[in-house]
Amino acid sequence: MVTKILGAKQCSQCKGTGFNSVDHFNGQFKAGGLCWLCRGKGRFYVGIVMGGFMSTLDD
Numbered sequence: 001m002v003t004k005i006l007g008a009k010q011c012s013q014c015k016g017t018g019f020n021s022v023d024h025f026n027g028q029f030k031a032g033g034l035c036w037l038c039r040g041k042g043r044f045y046v047g048i049v050m051g052g053f054m055s056t057l058d059d
């Protein structure tokens with residue numbers, strides 16, 4: 001399996017800041033704490049997993 005990285009995508013929850021702007025899940029994740037979605041990274045790497053399509057060149 002090969003994963004091809006296509007690029008980085010800004011976190012939709014914290015807008016790339018890495019911190020919660022408001023409380024989430026009834027205060028389980030507090031405003032100002034590390035973003036519950038990206039865990040403070042602020043972005044996600046988007047990629048596709050390649051495999052299964054390119055194994056047909058065998059004799």
Ligand SMILES: [Zn+2]
Binds near residue numbers: 012014015039040
């Ligand atoms: Zn985030």
